[in-house]
Amino acid sequence: MHLEVRNLDKHFGQFHAVQDVSFNVQKGHLIGLLGPSGGGKTSILRMLAGLESPDSGDIIFHGQKVNQLPPQEREIGFVFQNYALFKHMTVFDNIAFGLTVKKMKKSAIKERVQELVELTGLAGFEHRYPHQLSGGQRQRVAFARALAPEPQLLLLDEPFAAIDAKIRQELRTWLRELIERVGITSIFVTHDQDEAIEVADEIMIINGGRLEQKGTPWDIYKQPSTPFVASFIGESTIVDEVSLLKGFDHEQSHPGIHALIRPEYIEVGHASEFPLLSATEKGTVKHLHFRGSQWLVEVQVGQNSLITYRSLEKETLEIGQSVHVMVHRAYLFNDQESWIAENRLKNDTLSMFI
Numbered sequence: 012m013h014l015e016v017r018n019l020d021k022h023f024g025q026f027h028a029v030q031d032v033s034f035n036v037q038k039g040h041l042i043g044l045l046g047p048s049g050g051g052k053t054s055i056l057r058m059l060a061g062l063e064s065p066d067s068g069d070i071i072f073h074g075q076k077v078n079q080l081p082p083q084e085r086e087i088g089f090v091f092q093n094y095a096l097f098k099h100m101t102v103f104d105n106i107a108f109g110l111t112v113k114k115m116k117k118s119a120i121k122e123r124v125q126e127l128v129e130l131t132g133l134a135g136f137e138h139r140y141p142h143q144l145s146g147g148q149r150q151r152v153a154f155a156r157a158l159a160p161e162p163q164l165l166l167l168d169e170p171f172a173a174i175d176a177k178i179r180q181e182l183r184t185w186l187r188e189l190i191e192r193v194g195i196t197s198i199f200v201t202h203d204q205d206e207a208i209e210v211a212d213e214i215m216i217i218n219g220g221r222l223e224q225k226g227t228p229w230d231i232y233k234q235p236s237t238p239f240v241a242s243f244i245g246e247s248t249i250v251d252e253v254s255l256l257k258g259f260d261h262e263q264s265h266p267g268i269h270a271l272i273r274p275e276y277i278e279v280g281h282a283s284e285f286p287l288l289s290a291t292e293k294g295t296v297k298h299l300h301f302r303g304s305q306w307l308v309e310v311q312v313g314q315n316s317l318i319t320y321r322s323l324e325k326e327t328l329e330i331g332q333s334v335h336v337m338v339h340r341a342y343l344f345n346d347q348e349s350w351i352a353e354n355r356l357k358n359d360t361l362s363m364f365i
């Protein structure tokens with residue numbers, strides 16, 4: 012279904028937990044709600060579900076305002092992080108639960124459960140109890156149970172938080188495929204930015220009760236609209252003295268201006284690796300962390316410690332070694348605005364070769 016939220020606001024006592032949040036979700040899209048703890052993600056989800064009522068603002072499903080509808084009439088499926096399966100019920104009965112409550116015919120229930128068992132890869136497990144399943148399997152039962160009554164909207168509150176890293180990775184891919192197959196509009200809360208980037212059609216960054224940005228994972232990473240979003244998503248270093256960055260305009264080194272730099276826009280190496288040394292600054296290797304496919308290098312330039320990666324193919328650096336550092340691109344911001352700046356000298360280097 013198409014979901015619209017307009018000017019949603021919620022206080023808990025004096026505390027302003029959700030502040031004027033508005034957004035739309037297109038039918039069949041998967042939205043990741045991402046942000047620091049206490050930002051208001053769960054509160055938004057609970058208001059959508061009807062478990063909490065907003066102080067003001069509207070929740071609109073398919074063009075119909077549902078503020079007054081009780082949770083059971085909203086056609087919503089819910090999956091929580093702690094499975095919340097009924098321990099004394101088999102997989103079959105857990106999945107059938109919502110259908111039994113709806114007083115669906117036994118034969119129809121059996122057919123629907125069978126469909127879901129197959130959809131969620133649980134065939135053969137119908138008669139097991141939750142304690143006889145792995146964490147990943149239990150969570151798949153929770154999805155099957157939520158989907159059984161054919162909800163219009165699926166709300167997922169950190170569905171994989173209690174699952175270990177490898178299975179979690181498998182479940183992410185599984186969830187993405189499941190949601191595409193079912194075509195259900197879904198919103199999931201996560202703390203894990205990689206999860207949101209990998210799985211979601213769009214990400215909403217929630218901070219201090221406000222919606223900071225909504226966009227595709229690509230937009231959020233490449234075109235962050237606030238410094239908070241830029242520093243929250245992806246790895247980065249913040250530099251307070253832009254004048255220290257070679258190749259960046261001096262008018263941009265105003266004291267109120269800061270630069271945020273992603274590791275992929277920093278290059279570190281020996282002098283011989285740079286065609287134009289004047290586009291680089293000198294630094295010292297502070298730490299080297301082996302990351303399997305590459306080195307994570309922490310390099311000190313003046314007062315700043317920059318983070319970047321270096322290929323294993325290149326000559327190994329050593330801690331304490333003096334190196335050259337080139338910053339290709341930075342995200343600059345002050346109190347009011349933000350913009351992307353390129354290393355001018357580096358572009359001159361490129362034009363020398365064209």
Ligand SMILES: Nc1ncnc2c1ncn2[C@@H]1O[C@H](COP(=O)(O)OP(=O)(O)OP(=O)(O)O)[C@@H](O)[C@H]1O
Pocket residue numbers: 023024026028046047048049050051052053054055202
């Ligand atoms: N029922 C409640 N009564 C009082 N305060 C509440 C209640 N529910 C939430 N809050 C407060 O509202 C704020 C937002 O909470 P919420 O659970 O929505 O954040 P969140 O972004 O989901 O956090 P987390 O990622 O830690 O789950 C928190 O400061 C929380 O303490």
